[in-house]
Amino acid sequence: MSAEKVLVGMSGGVDSTAAVMLLLKSGYCVSGVTMEVAPEGVPGGNSCYGAEDIPAIKDLARRLGISHAALDLRAEYSAFVLAYFKSEYAAGRTPNPCVMCNRQVKFGALLEKAAASGLAFDKFATGHYVRLERDASGRILLRQGRDSKKDQSYFLWNIPRQRFERVLFPLGDLTKDEVRELAASAGFRDLAEKPESQDFAPPEAMEELLDGGRPGNIVDASGAVCGRHKGISRYTVGQRKGLGMGGLEEPLFVSAINSSDNTVVVSPKSELSRKIVRLRAMNWVSTDAPSGPVKVSVKIRRQHEPAPARFLPENESCGTVEFEQGQFAPTPGQSAVLYDGEVLLGGGIIEAAA
Template identity: 40%
Template sequence: MSAGHLLRKKILIGLSGGVDSAVAALLLVKQGFRVIGATMSVYDGPPAPSRGGACYDCGEKEDIASAAILSAMLGIPHHVFDCSASYKAVVLSYFKKTYLAGKTPNPCVRCNHLLKFGLLPSLARECGLDFDFFATGHYARTEFSQHYGRHVLLRGRDPHKDQSYFLYRLNRSQINSALFPLGNMTKKEVRALAAGHGLPMHAKPDSQDFCAGGYAALLNMPDSPGKIVDSDGLELGTHAGFWHFTPGQRKGLGIAAKKPLYVLRVNPARNEVVAGDYEESLQQDCTLEYTRLHVPLETAGHSLAARLRSSQRPVTVTALPGAAASQLSISFAEPQQGVAAGQSLVLYCGDLVVGGGIIR
């Protein structure tokens, strides 16, 4: 691409105040793009000492200030958009409703699809900003596939930082307009580049969760004593509310046992937590609903792998159409632990993100 053509391309980049989006913006500027910074403001909670380390917490003012400082260093405009009402309706309400239904939500998946790649670019255009692509600091890639005749979503090159799991619900339009400047980089390279260019966030810790300080404040539920039982209903202990537990959880059960115990499931109607040993926690198959496929299953090849969690190494699976149009039947080559209703399962064929869905 010629230098003159580059200068005509405008890129809106989501800036979080962290090192990843900062280096992504730096790379785009160095490549000659006309870059515009945009930051979502999502926190509307009470003022409190900054804890940081999360997307939704009381350290947001510092993150916005950090993004503004970076933008000034790079010589690019920076805009802040108030997305707090939408975040509460789209992410927080969904999180609470799903959790209290005894399921395990994926707030980051929902936020990326509906807010970060949806609402944020939309608000930017509504206020008169013109741009050709939307970029973020995610460790993922896109490329044009001759086989499918369109852009496809791929895993990031760094297997330890790949974030394609969180992006599988992006629609075709969002993938077509997405840029991921860090897709071929490792985290170590990103931090080194940030330090070499004197970016003040080069050593800033990564976000560990979407909410700092635990979920109790978001759920806002008073303690409600209940039983922890085994698969036969035998009482093993007590708890202060089923919402303190998630399927697959091993630590924090407060039960002395000969073998480590895992949460098998929760029963909201009975305020009951069912626990069992490792073998009981394994599942051979599951059903996906609300699926989103980027390529047809029959054209993706026979070697499919899946992730149940973002940090999990992909495991071999078989995927077949389910009972309903939006469902898939998934069989694992080896039984898996922690198959939790409400969580996303993402399908891959090599580096290609085939699609995914919500575990029923």
């Protein structure tokens, strides 16, 4: 019986390299693929939306002893991710482009284009720090990675559950330090010491993506003008830095962004605590949509510690989270992800908070 064929998404970093190494060791027939998403002229560097060094990645694949293909997904990325990114910011919301990219491009259009290009594969793998398991009934469970500091389940909540049937996450049971050591011991010390990508886009690209915002007023909760902003797309709820409002007795934070009158509202930190969060565009992964209230733990941003709450469904695609304690600045446009312990149940986009 021939070995199962696995296509690995390769970025040229240590995580995808380690994923390839582990799959080869497990006896899979492995090949690599890289998606090109940035238009010509966008710098690379330490970011997700940047020019890929395809020759370097192909050389890495050669060193690993696997074949490699680079696929042009710039049109798909522009249509699904960049358009969404720009429109959300223009509407006064703060998008999460990685969540949209995972659903529409990395675990969507990339695999469709790979198959259409003649690449043969049974499974698709990435270097995400998450685990896939099955319950007693055989249902897929998406579980947080063992390395809690590197867990990336938050970014995968919006992928349709059936797609996980063909996905492998080889790094789910490893820590980042173990992955670096694995790469270094195999002769890839250059990758083990390579800095990780941190931002969605390099500063130069962000300036271009958010270009065109109209300056307007920064106001307090009463409507009194406190200052001027450079365009609402440059601000997010909970932001303190960059407001140009130094010398105040009490620091002020962005508490609301109004696209209707092009204003940014600021308030003291104490006024940004919210217990009620309404969600839309929900997706359920490890469970069906609940028919009634359920106790959950909820993350409202990547670095947020899951907080105990009750979820009240309205239908399969929307509902309300009631936190036991107030949470700082739930941000419209960002993701709220629901967990039962380590198991990701589902998630949604924050529509409003109170």
